[in-house]
Structures are given as C-alpha cells and as structure tokens.
Amino acid sequence: MAPRNEAGHRSAALRRVLIPLALAQFICSFAGSNMNVMINDISEDLDTSVQGVQVAITIFLLVMAALMIPGGKLTDKYGRKRCFTVGLVIYGVGAVMSAAAPGLGILILGNSILEGVGTALLIPPVYILTTLLFTEVTSRARAFGAISAMGGIGAAAGPLIGGLITSAISWRAAFVFQALVIAIIVVLARNITDPLPPDRTRPFDTGGAILSAVGLVLIVTGILAADNNAWLMITLIIAGALVLVWFLRSVRAKERAGTEPMLSTALFRNRTSNLGLVTQNTQWLLLTGVSFVVAAYLQVVRDYDAVETGVIFTAETAGLLAASLAAERFAKRHAQRTLILAGFLVVIGGTTVLLALVSRTPNVWAFAPGLLLIGLGLGVMLTPSVNIVQSAFGEHQQGEISGLSRSVSNLGSSLGAAIAGTVLVAGITSTPERSYALAMVVLAAVGLVGLVAATFLPRTGSPSGPAQQAISSVQTEFTAPPHKDVSSPFRRPWRTPRR
Template sequence: MADRAGPTQAPPGQRRVLAALALAQFICSFAGSNMNVMINDISKDLDTTVQGVQVAITVFLLVMAALMIPGGKLTDRYGRKRCFVVGLVVYAVGALLSAAAPGLGVLILGNSILEGVGTALLIPPVYILTTLLYRDLTSRARAFGIIMALGGIGAAAGPLIGGLITTAISWRAAFVFQALVIAVIVWLSRRIEDPLPPDPTRSFDTTGAILSAAGLVLVVMGILAADNNIWLMIALIVLGVLVLAWFFRSARAKEEAGQEPLLSLSLFRNRTSNLGLVTQNVQWLLLMGTSFTVAAYLQVVRGYDAIQTGVIFTAATLGLLASSLSAEALARRRSQRTLIMTGFVVSVVGVAVLVGLVGGYSTAWAFVPGLLLIGLGLGVMLTPSVNVVQSAFPEEQQGEISGLSRSVSNLGSSFGTAIAGTILVSGLSKGAYAAAMITLAVIGLGGLAAAALLPRKPGGPATRDTPATAPGTHA
C-alpha cells in the first residue's frame, strides 16, 4: 500500500504482484474461450454433442457471473489475498479434474463448477487490489491496462493456444496447461500484501447470495432453452426476473433494518457507474459471442480443425493486443467516453465486415479483416469501462463494486455464448451464422447508445486520497 510508484518505475516486488494479478485475469478469460476450438474433439471423445459442449461452456461463464457478487463480498470478511489464493487452488483442482474427465458430467463438474467457483473467488481481489495498490491515476491506468490487455488476450488467444495444444497433444492437455499457469500465479502471489485487514465480524447475506445466483441462473438457462421450447424459455426468464426482484426487495429491507445486504443498493444510484456496467456487459457479450459463433462455424460448417480455427483467431488477438497495450497513451489523449464509443463503432463495423466477406468468399482470409477490427475495437474500450466503474466508489466499497462489475461482465460472456450458441444450434448453416453475428452487432449498438450517455468528464472518489477520474484518464 505504501508503494505508489509511477508507471515508469515500479519496484520489482510490485511488478511481480501485477504479474500475478494480470496472469489471473488471463487464465480465467482463456478458460472461457479456449474450449470453443475443442468442440469437435471433446464431443467425440466424451460421446456427447455440440450442444452438450456449449452447455459446459455456458455453465462455466454462468457460475462465474452468479457467484462473483458473493465472491467480492467475501473479500471484506476473509481478506483479498486469502480469497485470491483459495480461488486459485479451487480453480486448479477443477482444471485437473477436467483433464481426467471420462464424460460430460465430470467435465461440467471440473470445468464449469469448480473452475467457475474458483474464478468467482479470485477475480474480485484482482480488481480490488489493483484499485487500492495503485492510488495515482497514471499508475492505475497502466496497471488496469495491463490486466485488461491480458484478459482480452486470454479470451481472444484462447482458441489459438487451445488449438495448438489440442492438435499437438490433446484437449485434455489444455486443462493441464491451466493448472500449470495457476501454479505460477500462486508462486508470484507470495509477495502480495493485503492493503486492508480482513474484518471477520462483517456479516454475509446468505439469502441474498442464493437469490442473486438463482435469478441469474434462471435467466441464462431460459436463453439456452430458446431452441427447444419457447414457452419454457419465457417461463424461466420470467421466473428469473421475479427471483432477482425478490433479491433487490430483500436487500432494500435489510438496508432499512440497518443490516448489511449482499449488495448495497446505493451502488445503483451512480448513473455513470450504471452506464459503465452496461458497456462492460455488452463488450464481453460481443467478445465471447463472436468467439463461440466463429469457432463453431469454422469447425462444424467448414470442417476446420482446432489449430486452423485458432490460427484464424490470431487476427482478433493481434488487434486486441495492439489497442489494449496502447491504453495508457490513448487515455492521455482521449476521454473514457470517447474511447468506449470508438470501441463500439469499430467492433460493430468489424462484425459487418466479417459477415459480408465470409458470405461472399470461401477463403479463410475472409475472416481476417473483420476479426482484426473486432479485436481493435474491444481492446480500445475494455479498460476505460472498468475504470469508469471502479473509480466511481471509495475504497470501502471496492469489494462490492468489484464483485458487481465482474458479475456483470461475466454475465455478458454468458449471454454472448447462450444467445449466439442458441441461434447456431437451431440450424448450423451460413444463415444461422449470419443471424448470430447480426444479433451481436445489434446488441453492440445498444452498448454504443449507453456509452454515448456517459458524461464527458466523469468524476467521483476512487479512494480517500485521490479523485477517481480526470479528463482523458482511465485504468
């Protein structure tokens, strides 16, 4: 906490801490997308279907989204570093179990459940620790830029890395790779010092945790049911909305009674943060929805193997890498609002280019321009959206807002995979592929509208020491 070095001269110890936090975000994002290129291999090896693998992927993203808010809240009670390390261990156990899975059920237990739970425990501390350890705006911008860059690269490069490992060895080796990276992160995290002491007396709203998780699960499962039974879809979504309404009513009642709810409703009174959460949700919906759609189309429709699919995704990875690593420089020249709006425009144009070229040409090169633009657009806006939200609240609320922020982002990932996947499995053809991508683009326009409503010069305390934002800064 005492280390407030600027972005140009961070001590070796703090660099190792940042490396641990960034690698944690990388491996969790990687886990959400690398299975996309293993669809055929896993379905054949485990004697299941493409839809079965889609369910495993979506449940992983959904477990993260459903448990991220409780995970963020637990950091206040048990400490940020402890939750981080426990989450890493649970994740590693899940990865190893997935590697040895004899069937889809065990894969869902290891990958979807245990890795999902581990991620929900370890990701909120990444954002809380970064916000608290990097107090000045410039160093925080660089730190968040590195973390979001590796997160975006993990999601975009997941298909390539997963494809290489699957082709060279086996899809099971990809999970062993995850466990090895976790071991490196645990070693690096030895030097992490929790800036705030844990408070064991903090209450935990168990009822709120159950209601929030159940509501989110029902909504996403409703989307997944769309291709089987429209009435079941409507029933699940309506039930999910009702359960979430029950959750918010319970939280309000606890606040009025002077008790501490799982999520303080005051978090939703910040208009700038609310808009930032919407943009985060749509960004990850675009990223994961595009990844699943393109990967499924390449393998199931065009018959490409895992390595070929991964190589095509390199265009998105390079675009995202280039724009994410320019986060600090871009932040000095343009406001957060401008960067987020630009990112959405470039991403939506990228989807249009992708659909147009792939529809007109059979060559694999037709995917490159569109994926490159999508990667560039996402890389431009991922970091400022995080900073808009995190920097809007003081340090005593970082546990809550970090959990909410990551839950909203992972819910976007779940929606992206569920929506696009549901359209695809209803009829894997060029028509279904185009329909899925167009749907993602339309939702992207909704994100653009939310970004346009952001204030040009947002403000609000990120810590007790420094202002949250300044024109042209982000993290």
C-alpha cells in the same frame, strides 16, 4: 536520493504484484474461450454433441457470473489475499479433474463448476487489490490497462493456444496447461500483501447470495432452452426476473433494518458507473459471442480442426494486443467516453465485415478483417470501461463493486455464448449460412446497445499530461474525505490503506 530510491523500490514491488494479478485474469479469460476450438474433439472423445459442449461452456461462464458478487463480499470478511489463494487452489483442482474427465458430467463438474467457483473467488481480489495498491491515477490506469489487456488477450488468444495444444497433444492437455499456469501464479502471489486486514465481524448475506445466483441462473438457462421449448424459455426468464426482483426487495428491506445486504443500493445510484457496467456487459458478450459463433461455424460447417480454427483468431488477438499496447497513450490523449464510443463503432464495423465477406466467399481468410476490427475495438474500450466503474467508489465499497463489475462482465460472456450460440446451433446443420448470418446480426444489435449506452457517459474534456483528466471525474468519490461518504449507516468508516 533516498526518496527517489524508495519510490523506485515501491514501483518495482508493485510491478511484481501486478504480474500474478494480470496472469490470473489471463488464465480465467483463456478458460472461457479455449474450449470453443475443441468442440469437435471433446464431443467425439466424450460421445456428446455440439450442444453439450456449448452447455458446458455456458455453465462455466454462468457460475462465474452468479457467484462473483458473493465472491466479492467474501473478500471483506476473509481478506483479499486469502480468497485469491483459495480460488486459485479450487480452480487448479477443477482443471486437473477436467483433464482426466471420462465423460461430459465430470467435465462439467471440473471445468464448469469448480473452475467457475474458483474464478468467482479469485477475480474480485484482482481488481480490489489493484484499486487499493495503485493509489495514483496514472499508475492505476496503467495497472487496469495491463489486467484488462491480459484478460482480453486470454479470451482472444484462447482459441489459438487451445487449438495448438489440442492438435499437438490433445484437448485434455489444454487443462493441464491451465493447472500449470495456476501453480505459477500461486508461487508469484507470495509477494502480495493485503493492504487492509479482513473484518471477521462483517456479516454475509447468505439469502441474498442465493437469490442473486438463482435469478441469474434461471435467466441464462431460459435463453439456452430457446431452441428446444419456447414456453420453457419464457417461463424460466420470467421466473429469473421475479427472483431478481425479490433479491432487490430483500436488499432494500435489509438496508432499512440497518443490516448489511449482499449489495448496497448506493452502487446503483452512480449514473456513470451504471453506464460503465452496461458497456462492460456488452463488450464481453460481443467477445464471447463472436468467438463461439465463428469457432463453431468453422469446425461444424467447414470442418476445420482445432489448430486451423485457432489460427484464424490470430487476427482478433493481434488487433486486441495492438490496441491494448496503445491503451495508455490513448488514455492520455482522449476522454474515456470517446474511447468507448470509438471501440463500439469499430466492433460493429467488424461484425458487419464478418457478415458481408464471409457470406460471399468460401475463403477462410475472409474472417480475418472482421476479427481484426473486433479485436481493435475491444482493445480500445475494455480498460476505460473497467476504470470508470472501479474508480467510482471508495475503498469501503471495493468488494461490492468489484464483485458486481466482474459479475456483469461474466454475465455478458455467458449471455454471449447462450444467445449467439443458441441462434447458431438451432440451424447449424440444416441452414448453416442463414444461422451464421442471424447470429452476427444479433451481435451487431448488441453492439448498438452498447454504443447507445456509451453516448450517455459524461463528457470529461480533453486529458492533459500524465494525470489523465479523462478519468478524474470518476475519482472524486474515491478520494473524497470522510464527510463526503454517502454510504449506508451500517458501513464501516473511511480508512486509508496501510502502507
């Protein structure tokens, strides 16, 4: 009986740890989508434009994407629990500042900058701690499923929750809600114990952090400039690409010199992980892009208020929640490649339905079938994509791969708001129906890119039983003994988590 009781206590302890981690992913995803239904309220209250609110939303997503890689590396040096807590505090301060913002500038400082920095610090520890604490394949898949589901639900339900709060009180109260949730997470996070001690001797590649951040910022800024100046757009995108090439060259130079760079090139030698990163990027691009386009169209073109706009998104939330609840059952019966392929097909079908039905009828409920399909498709494939990437590397690279994985996902979110939003905003007042249709076509094309990438994922065969062989093929490196480690020579030796 003792071993069984001990296992039960351990399982209960892990569930208590999972709650604040999942809540953290929920509130950060919520922050990325809830402002979509406040576009009119914020622009009127702060005397700004729809494009000004779009810029604030995009900067928030961009700051997360640009700083997620450095945030992941800092967890190795200062500890996962400490970075998680500091990130929560910074996020909370930003939420309070946003709630009291007298103008767009302070809103950008509080929401876009401080909340973005806080998210970049607290999200990598969520995935690192999950990987290290949930060592058994099935329990880890279940934990990632819960976290990914909360992230997807936060993004999908953000418009509804934000709309209800905005209509009942004001848009400022939505930021107070965020601050309250952060306070709850801080209290619940006291139960979290870091399974690995911080390594203060671990170097931090400041130059690499700056180069990677600047490159990403230039590219997304270039996309935002597309509707104003084509030459500026091209210049910024080319400049961003050159900076990222410079960053990669500096990474190789540091590895040849035997020093630790911001990212190890070994992360990009895993074909399965690379494909998983592509699917993650396109999934979040689709989720954020659809959310912004539909919300902006309903408010600016059809003059819906925040709560009416949010109610329409219940279809997407319901689809995502239903698929997420069935994620564990799907994982036991189907290979992860199959789930991702099916998810993209359903999402592409959803965007097609949104395009076809909405253009033929003024009835707002024409949005519901397409949003439901998009929610179902995303719910099916979010967890497999995360698990494929996160489980492809050993514990010594969890800081790096978590930062890279979250950076790629948040870059997808920022690109979704930037690309689809720019296409829509460019003609929303002159040719709204045409701009909406064009934005949906762009999103459907992105879905096709993700579908093609998913076809190249390895066929893993049918899973059998709770071991979930669907993810076993990407677990080999994580469970490999020390002599299987192929990392750079300056990496730390293999260590197992302390219990």
